Amino acid sequence: MKKKGIKVIDLFAGVGGLSLGFKAAGYDVVGAIDIDADCKKTYNLNYPNVNYICEDIRKLNTKDILKTFNVKKVDLIIGGPPCKGFSTIGARSSSKIEIRKKFDERNYLFKDFVRVVNEIKPRVVLFENVSGFMSFNKGKVFELVKSSFQDIGYEIESYLLDAVNFGVPQFRKRVFIVARKKNISEIGPPKKLSTKVKLKQMQTVKEAISDLAGKEKQISNHEPLNHGEKNIRRYKLIPEGGRLPEDKLSPDIYRRNFGNTFKRLDRKAPSLTMVPGHNAFPIHPWLNRSLTVREAARIQTFPDNFIFTGNRQSQCLQVGNAVPVNLAAAWAFHLKRFLI
Ligand SMILES: C[S@@+](CC[C@H](N)C(=O)[O-])C[C@H]1O[C@@H](n2cnc3c(N)ncnc32)[C@H](O)[C@@H]1O
Structure with missing residues (x-):
C-alpha cells in the first residue's frame, strides 16, 4: 500500500540536510538526486527507504525520475544547486582575475532545477542558496532564476534568513526562493522553528x-x-x-x-x-x-545517529554543504499549512 503524505523530491540533495528537516516535520520524501557517490552512500545509510538517483541532473529525464521514485504527482520540490561560485569566499573573491572570471558552469545548474520543476509541476518549490547568490553578477543570476520560475507559471517570493534565528548555533545566511502555484496565497518566511518539531534547538x-x-x-x-x-x-x-x-x-x-x-x-x-x-x-x-x-x-544540527561515510575530506564537504537541519525543519513546518 502506498504511503499518504506531502510528497517531496530533493534535488541536489547532498546528504540530505534539507531532506532530514522535511522528514522531521512529517513529509514523505519520495526521492533525492545528486551526482556525488559519497553523498549517495551517506544518504542511503541514513534513509534506506528513500530512492536516491546518483547522476548528473542534466542527463536525467523527468519521466525516468518519476518512475524511479514510483510517484505520479509531487507536491513540493526542494533543493540547493551548488553554490561554490556564488559564495563570497569561493572563486568569486579570488585574487586571481582569471579564476574570478572563469565561467563556472555550476552556476547555471539552476536551469535544470527549473526544467524538472516545469515538467513535474509541484504545488510549491523551495530553492536554497548562499547569500552571495543574490549579488552574483550584479544580481542578474538571482533575477534570472526568479523570472525562470515566473515564466513557467509560478508566483515568487524570496527571503534572506540566518540559520542562527532557527535553533541553529551558527551564523549562516541563506537565500530562499519560494515558488508557488497561483492558487496558493502568499507564504512568507518561517518565523522560528516550531516546538512541535522534535529537534534539539541550540x-x-x-x-x-x-x-x-x-x-x-x-x-x-x-x-x-x-x-x-x-x-x-x-x-x-x-x-x-x-x-x-x-x-x-x-x-x-x-x-x-x-x-x-x-x-x-x-x-x-x-x-x-x-x-x-x-x-x-x-x-x-x-x-x-x-x-x-x-x-x-x-x-x-544533525543528530548523532546520522552517520557520514567516505574519507574525512568528503565527510567535511558533506557536512559543510548541508542546509542546517533545524532551518530546513522550520521551512518544512511553515510550508505544511499551504500544502495539506
Ligand atoms: C549545496 S550542496 C546541497 C546540499 C543539500 N541541499 C543538503 O541540505 O544537504 C549541492 C549539491 O549539488 C550536487 N551537484 C553538483 N552538480 C550536480 C549535477 N550536475 N547534478 C546533480 N547534483 C549535482 C553536489 O554534489 C552537492 O551535493
Missing part, C-alpha cells in the same frame, strides 16, 4: 559540542585530525573567538591567515559558518585542534 557552541570533548573516537565521525607540531603551536596562539595573530608568529611558523581554518570558536556564541565546499573546520573553543566532523555536524 544557541551557542558550548551547548552544541561541549559534551563531546574527551569522547574523541568513542562516537561515530568524532576522530580528531593528527595535526603537525607547527599547527599546534599556531593554534595555541589563537584566543577563544579570535584568529591567528600574524604579527605574533615566529618566522618558523609564519603563515598567512585566511578562511576559517585558523579561527577559534567562542563557546559562548554561535559558531562561524561551516563553510560549504571546504574540507577544514575552525578550531575548537578550548582544545588545540580543529573541529571533528561530528562537532561540525552538531553545529549544523
